[in-house]
Amino acid sequence: xxxxxxxxxxxxxxxxxxxxxxxxxxxxxxxxxxxxxxxxxxxxxxxxxxxxxxxxxxxxxxxxxxxxxxxxxxxxxxxxxxxxxxxxxxxxxxxxxxxxxxxxxxxxxxxxxxxxxxxxxxxxxxxxxxxxxxxxxxxxxxxxxxxxxxxxxxxxxxxxxxxxxxxxxxxxxxxxxxxxxxxxxxxxxxxxxxxxxxxx
Numbered sequence: 001x002x003x004x005x006x007x008x009x010x011x012x013x014x015x016x017x018x019x020x021x022x023x024x025x026x027x028x029x030x031x032x033x034x035x036x037x038x039x040x041x042x043x044x045x046x047x048x049x050x051x052x053x054x055x056x057x058x059x060x061x062x063x064x065x066x067x068x069x070x071x072x073x074x075x076x077x078x079x080x081x082x083x084x085x086x087x088x089x090x091x092x093x094x095x096x097x098x099x100x101x102x103x104x105x106x107x108x109x110x111x112x113x114x115x116x117x118x119x120x121x122x123x124x125x126x127x128x129x130x131x132x133x134x135x136x137x138x139x140x141x142x143x144x145x146x147x148x149x150x151x152x153x154x155x156x157x158x159x160x161x162x163x164x165x166x167x168x169x170x171x172x173x174x175x176x177x178x179x180x181x182x183x184x185x186x187x188x189x190x191x192x193x194x195x196x197x198x199x200x
Contacts, residue, residue, distance in 0.1 A: 002176045003102065003142045004167075008077035011064060013084040015170045017054035019064060020082075022047070022175070025075075033070030038063040046177040052084075060084045079150060081165045096164040098156055100149055103168050107145055109134040109152075116161050123152040 004010045009030075010022045021039060023030055031041065039050035050067075052060055064085040071078060098116040100109050109125055110133050111117040117127075117134075125134040125148075136148060149165065156163045169175055 002179075003146045004176065005178055006143045006146050007079045008075040009071050009079070011068070011078070011080040011082045011085070012167050012169070013082040014172055014174065015166065015168075017084050018172050019052040019060050019084045020172060020175060021050040021064075021067060023050075024178070027071065027074045029074070030071060034067050037067035037070070039067060042172065044173065044175060044177070047175065049172060049175055051172055054084075057084060057086065061086070079146060081149065081153070081167065083164045083166065086164070096162040098152075098161055098163045099166070100153075100163070101166045101168065105142070105145075107136065107149065113161070115159065116156070119152065119156055119159065119161060123148060123155065125152075 004012060004022050005024055008023070008025050008027065010024065011019070012022075013019050021034060034050040035041070039052055042049055042051050052063055060082070064080065064082065068078060068080065095112065097113045098109065098111050098119070100107060108128075109120055111120055120134045124137055126137045127134055136145070140148065153163050153165070
């Protein structure tokens with residue numbers, strides 16, 4: 001399992017600035033919602049993803065927002081860790097205060113300010129031996145890893161700390177296949193029973 005397989009809906013971005021949506025269970029009308037918002041369905045090995053090509057952060061923010069609004073009518077188990085959709089006209093700074101980087105199952109964080117370092121420590125991150133980056137104090141599974149990032153990012157946003165998240169996927173082709181037997185959600189099929197946890 002990858003961290004992108006945890007919620008019903010995962011929104012992320014690749015290193016080459018594609019915004020993508022992964023559906024981890026069938027959601028009624030999702031195909032229409034995503035296509036209407038400007039996403040294109042693309043079949044990867046064992047998975048269908050919805051992609052927005054690289055563009056302006058303002059445009060990606062608007063299109064992803066439209067898609068999220070439509071999908072939230074069917075599930076609240078949605079996580080958005082896409083850096084391409086983070087557009088704020090009040091904050092054009094290119095360098096974030098806090099940066100999370102996923103490298104496979106490993107998560108590292110780099111803080112540029114004392115406030116960002118304090119926030120990481122509040123959320124269970126500890127500095128590395130060299131003190132240049134932070135990691136979670138205890139090893140965790142993918143759901144816990146994702147939850148830690150979601151909580152820290154929400155806290156940072158509330159405190160005005162800028163955050164950028166890198167998912168370790170150079171291009172859409174690097175989006176990992178789902179776990180278990182090959183299967184893709186069937187666009188437009190009946191919704192499954194709601195999951196037991198909510199990430200956001």
